[in-house]
Amino acid sequence: LSMPGSPIIYYGDEIGMGDNFFLGDRNGVRTPMQWSPDRNAGFSRADPQRLYLPPIMDPIYGYEAVNVEAQTRDRSSLLNWMKRMLQTRKQSQAFGRGTMTFIRPGNRKILVYLREYGDDTILCVANLARSAQPVELDLSQYKGTVPIELLGRTPFPPVGDLPYLLTLPGYGFYWFKLSREVEAPSWHEERLPRDDLPVMVLMDGWNSFRPDRVTSWRAGVATKLRVEAEQRVLPRYVAAQRWFGAKGANIVRVAFADGGEWITDYHGNWLMALFDVETRPGANLPDAHEPVSSGADAQPAAPANEPAEARGAPRGAARANVARYFLPLSIVYEDADETRMQKLQPGVIARVRRQAAVGVVADAAADEEFCKSLIEAIGAENEIETERGTIYFSSTRAFRPLLEQAEDNFSLGGQHAQGTNTTLRIGDAFFLKLYRRLHTGISPELEVGRYLTNVVQFSNIVPVAGAVEYRGQDGTLNTLALLQAFVTNQGDGWDYTTNYLVRFLEDRRALAELPDDAHGPYIALTRMLAQRTAELHVALATPTEDPAFKPEHITSDDLRAWVHRVQDDARETLGLLAHPEELPEAVRAEAAHLVEVRTSLERRIAAEGNRLVAGGLKIRHHGDYHLGQVLVKRNDFIIVDFEGEPARPLEERRRKHSPLRDVAGMFRSFAYARQAAMRLCSVTSSEDCAKWEPLLVSWEQETRETFLRVYDEIARAAGLYTSLEHVLPLLTLFEIEKALYELRYELRNRPDWAHIPLRSLIAFSG
Numbered sequence: 001l002s003m004p005g006s007p008i009i010y011y012g013d014e015i016g017m018g019d020n021f022f023l024g025d026r027n028g029v030r031t032p033m034q035w036s037p038d039r040n041a042g043f044s045r046a047d048p049q050r051l052y053l054p055p056i057m058d059p060i061y062g063y064e065a066v067n068v069e070a071q072t073r074d075r076s077s078l079l080n081w082m083k084r085m086l087q088t089r090k091q092s093q094a095f096g097r098g099t100m101t102f103i104r105p106g107n108r109k110i111l112v113y114l115r116e117y118g119d120d121t122i123l124c125v126a127n128l129a130r131s132a133q134p135v136e137l138d139l140s141q142y143k144g145t146v147p148i149e150l151l152g153r154t155p156f157p158p159v160g161d162l163p164y165l166l167t168l169p170g171y172g173f174y175w176f177k178l179s180r181e182v183e184a185p186s187w188h189e190e191r192l193p194r195d196d197l198p199v200m201v202l203m204d205g206w207n208s209f210r211p212d213r214v215t216s217w218r219a220g221v222a223t224k225l226r227v228e229a230e231q232r233v234l235p236r237y238v239a240a241q242r243w244f245g246a247k248g249a250n251i252v253r254v255a256f257a258d259g260g261e262w263i264t265d266y267h268g269n270w271l272m273a274l275f276d277v278e279t280r281p282g283a284n285l286p287d288a289h290e291p292v293s294s295g296a297d298a299q300p301a302a303p304a305n306e307p308a309e310a311r312g313a314p315r316g317a318a319r320a321n322v323a324r325y326f327l328p329l330s331i332v333y334e335d336a337d338e339t340r341m342q343k344l345q346p347g348v349i350a351r352v353r354r355q356a357a358v359g360v361v362a363d364a365a366a367d368e369e370f371c372k373s374l375i376e377a378i379g380a381e382n383e384i385e386t387e388r389g390t391i392y393f394s395s396t397r398a399f400r401p402l403l404e405q406a407e408d409n410f411s412l413g414g415q416h417a418q419g420t421n422t423t424l425r426i427g428d429a430f431f432l433k434l435y436r437r438l439h440t441g442i443s444p445e446l447e448v449g450r451y452l453t454n455v456v457q458f459s460n461i462v463p464v465a466g467a468v469e470y471r472g473q474d475g476t477l478n479t480l481a482l483l484q485a486f487v488t489n490q491g492d493g494w495d496y497t498t499n500y501l502v503r504f505l506e507d508r509r510a511l512a513e514l515p516d517d518a519h520g521p522y523i524a525l526t527r528m529l530a531q532r533t534a535e536l537h538v539a540l541a542t543p544t545e546d547p548a549f550k551p552e553h554i555t556s557d558d559l560r561a562w563v564h565r566v567q568d569d570a571r572e573t574l575g576l577l578a579h580p581e582e583l584p585e586a587v588r589a590e591a592a593h594l595v596e597v598r599t600s601l602e603r604r605i606a607a608e609g610n611r612l613v614a615g616g617l618k619i620r621h622h623g624d625y626h627l628g629q630v631l632v633k634r635n636d637f638i639i640v641d642f643e644g645e646p647a648r649p650l651e652e653r654r655r656k657h658s659p660l661r662d663v664a665g666m667f668r669s670f671a672y673a674r675q676a677a678m679r680l681c682s683v684t685s686s687e688d689c690a691k692w693e694p695l696l697v698s699w700e701q702e703t704r705e706t707f708l709r710v711y712d713e714i715a716r717a718a719g720l721y722t723s724l725e726h727v728l729p730l731l732t733l734f735e736i737e738k739a740l741y742e743l744r745y746e747l748r749n750r751p752d753w754a755h756i757p758l759r760s761l762i763a764f765s766g
Helices: 068-072 078-090 205-209 216-239 338-343 368-380 399-406 444-454 493-510 520-540 556-575 585-596 598-610 660-684 689-717 724-749 755-765
Strands: 099-103 110-117 120-127 133-137 146-149 164-168 173-179 199-201 250-263 269-280 321-326 329-333 348-354 357-363 383-385 389-395 412-418 421-426 430-435 464-472 477-485 630-633 636-639
Touching: 068 078, 110 133, 120 133, 120 164, 164 173, 199 216, 205 216, 205 250, 205 269, 205 329, 216 250, 216 269, 216 348, 250 383, 321 477, 329 338, 329 348, 338 368, 368 389, 368 399, 368 421, 368 430, 368 464, 368 477, 399 464, 444 464, 444 477, 444 520, 493 520, 493 630, 493 660, 493 689, 520 630, 520 636, 520 660, 520 689, 556 598, 556 724, 585 598, 585 755, 598 724, 598 755, 660 689, 660 724, 660 755, 689 724, 724 755
Parallel strands: 199 348
Antiparallel strands: 099 110, 110 120, 120 173, 133 164, 146 173, 250 269, 269 321, 269 329, 329 357, 348 357, 383 389, 389 464, 412 421, 421 430, 430 477, 464 477, 630 636
């Protein structure tokens, strides 16, 4: 199927039907097709003696054992596998029309070739042996591409300079699409040191970058080194990180904003550094090999709070954007601890030399000793004085039990970037989140997590063990790190749900009859999810004198403000659709349709607003609640990530609101899961999945009704509101608000997914 041209499948081959070679000549392969285990294999109702050739009666390959009817019901059968293969083959013209180039690996039991057609490149790897085989492939020509396994659409680690290692089971095979658009898996770590790392010569540790901290005759050299670090070394490292937010802009400078040297008795010393990353559209990074100005000519780095013109930006140039990031740094020399330096490779920023000693300066997040020291400092509630502020370490009541559970196991697990954060598993007890892009103010995730851990002791969250916070002399507050418990789980609710729906669709193709309780197990899990959601809101509504968490009654002014907010969101969002021709072709028609029904949508918002009734409680809530924010654990749920919607300001995320915003968010997540399952179905099935969509619509409706029924029972009993009928208009209003938020996000980040909120908003306008 991966060879050039059109593949030919002789009838019966798709089910593994046998041949009757006793018939002689070519008649052995002309026996009746085996449709079912019935008379004459379902081929004919005629008398068996009148058939031109008899059906195969073999006990293994005969029609009673091998037939279409039986294999249709088995989603893992050869017939359904063949259907999936043919559908996958249809996704790329490279299979039929592309060129064919053989790669000759050292292991001659592995057959490898490339199929290329235009920009489409397919790598085909087949194990011709009956036992498992390894193979190393020279794919250096495709360095940087991410192989996507076509049957499961699973991204593999990217191709690098080294031979690409694969292992295949006996007679196993892979079809990979080599893509430059898809990101590498989030769990992938690049452990090899870069060859083009710059080299910096240090005189006096971290003071080498501080002209005011070295002797006067070395000040020029320190100034030169700091300019090199801020304008060349750090910008190249930061630009390559997943946690760097301004991907569309170029970094002009990574300026040291504040920080302090952190020295420990046992593990080492680090620079707890905050940097202001200055970006500007159209700016170009200086050449890595361009010579640096001499110490006499180098200008001292301007303070971070000076305007762009003072930092060398030409007047009239595009205004620079400055964002603050947390980037702790570590210096390790190979003669002191070579093993530790090797483990630091994923975070290496530059090579350093101090007299005869050679080492590296690296992101301390990759340093196991740094993470261990961070936990110890949280337990001791230490402080670090910086030039312009103080870094505070604090712990909660959950810290000591978790420390005892750790049993001195502080080994560093894989490092993963999640948006603007870096998360690290430390041993089997702790989970550390480093906030990279810093926002001024109290972190909702820390604030809510600490309250649920220390005060109300809600059990279905990940307990907060401690935090690292920075407070500047000017009152600036930033959360730098959050320490939580590590909770074993079965994955998040999003993966669980989409995988369940894909399996459900596969079962429908194999089993035509729909059972009475088709979604029974999933609905039972939905009831548990609704229960935990309601219990979370009840916990957050606990009476308290803490003004940040004290429940308040929803007033008419609140309702008017919320309606006006949704109306403003609608105007902003629909403004992005003013020119549908500039949108991706896949969503233009639906975008144009939404613009046409704009007035109807605005009337719907106003109508729901007019139906609102004041009453119920206004409390702190999750703020960005969806299936990806709940972890499945033994038929129960753990609720995580209380940061709120990242696109909204920090103060807005901390405001009290109706808990129904979380319910609306979960309803929107059910809609997304349904559409995601349809997308996965369309690339793995040989049949038109559209005919199964009504079944998924029914699933979504049943799931929503179950969730709302269970949630309502608990919420009303706890006094979150008095009547479901009175709050249904508010729930609809919040769903519209969430769909508008989703559409703005998708248009700016994932245009291919914009059709989901577009369809929902069109439905709301109807």
